[in-house]
Amino acid sequence: MASHCYGRQKSDHWNSLEFSPQISLALFTAGNKLRGSAFGGELTYHIQKNNHPRPWMRMLRLNSVDLVFNYKNMEKVTLSSDPRPNLFGDAYAIVAALNFTLLKSKYAELWVAPGLGIGYLGQTYFTNRNILIGSHLNFASRMALKVAAKVAPYTRLSAGMDVLHFSNAAIRTPNYGINISSLSFGVLQMLRSSGQPKRDTTERKDRLGLSRHQFDFGVNIGRRGVVRSREGLYKTGLYAGYNYRLNPLLGCSSGIDAVYYHTVYQNNLQTDQSLATSLDRWRVGLAIGPDFWMDRLAVMAKYGYYLHYNHFSKSSEEVKTYWTAGLKYYVMDWAAVQTKVYLHKTEADYLGLGILLTP
Incomplete structure (x- = not known):
């Protein structure tokens, strides 16, 4: 009996594989109405992280890092203004997600798993003139809420809801994006491992984890797609700001964003960038918000x-505010690579890739 109980406790520290068939609850997009339904499924590999967790993992109750493959059959999805069948083709996504435990008992667990990855849509504006999607390759973001109940020592049944979003951050237009909310039921199987889990003995004495105050200086470059074209208009973003680390997980930063337009509006459709259209070479803003730190990686x-x-x-619509979001990863204590997207309301402006320096 004792060895059986020990095995059950050990199973909580093993990786697992989950298969979840899905059916859509709703489909929606900006400024257009979608009809029909989608079905498919997910295959998820859960990599357990509750053995010797880092401080930020304990604070967030991180359970696992998930690798997710998602498939959606979109054959029956149409636009109210365009009833053609198979308008978007099938959808595929590979997503990396962080799985956080919300509630846990001896027999069941509730978790939330936000994730980000790459998606592929079979049809675009340039293949069949659908007005929502301008590129096959897109960014895929996902938020899932699931409950899993233990039915055997190494097997659980799962059920949940998730929302999957496809868009390309305006690298190519049109870029209205597609959102799919789904209901899933699945089975989760623990994968037995041999030997004891290895303890992380790596010494982590990075200056990033010790310094509460830091100044950041960044530069990025990106492009926004030209309307009804495969071409693009380039922009360069500059940033200077101050970051205060509250604890190993959370920081607060504020700073100045300046964006340089390599091409400005020239009274024609090809230079019209919707809410991002500028008559000047420069726009300048002041922004504030949180940074969520995971060792050398931060979500901003x-x-x-x-x-x-x-x-x-x-x-004549005034644009006075904006959003930015992105990731930064410190390859050295004083230098990070970053990706940063600028948005007006819910409309993406452009995605910039660049570096961030912390002297």
Whole structure:
């Protein structure tokens, strides 16, 4: 009996494989109405992280890092303004997710798993003139809420809901994006391992974990797609700000965003960038928001107000605020690679890739 109980406790520290068939609950997108339903499934490999967790893992109750493969049959999904069948083709996504435990008992567990990855859609504006998607390759973001109940020592049944989002951050337009909410039922099987789990003996004395105050200086470059074209308009983003680390997990940062337009509006459709259209070479804003730290990787998000933006809009709509979000990974204590997206309301402006320096 004692050895059986020990095995059950050990099973909580093993990796696992989950298969979950899915049926869509709703499909929605910006400015358009979607009809029909999608079905498919997910195959998830859960890599357990509750053996000797890092401080930020304990604070967030991280259970596992998940590798997710998602498939959706979109044959019956149409637009209210375009009833053609198979308008979007099948959808595929590979997502890396963080699995956080919300509630846990001896027999069941409730978790939430946000994730980010790459998606592929079979049809685009340039293949069959659907008005929502401009590229086959897209970014895929996913938020899942699931409950798993133990039915055998190494087997659980799972059920949950998730929302999967496809868009390309305006690298190519149109870029209205697609959101799919789904209901899933599945089975989760523990994968037995041999030997004892290895203890992480790596010494981590990075200056990043010790310094509460730091100044950041960043630069990125990216492009926004030209309307009804495979071409793009380039922009360069600059950032200077201050970051205060509250604890190993959370920081607060504020700073100035400046964006340089390599091409400005020239009174034609090809240079019209919707809410991102500028009559000047520069726009400048002040933003503030949190940074969520996972050792050398940080997720950043900010809300900003424009100090200068000579915006052009045919509808005379004023644009005074913006959002930024992204990831930064410190390859050295003083230098990080970063990816950063700028948004106006729910509309992506452009995605920039670059570096961030912390002297």
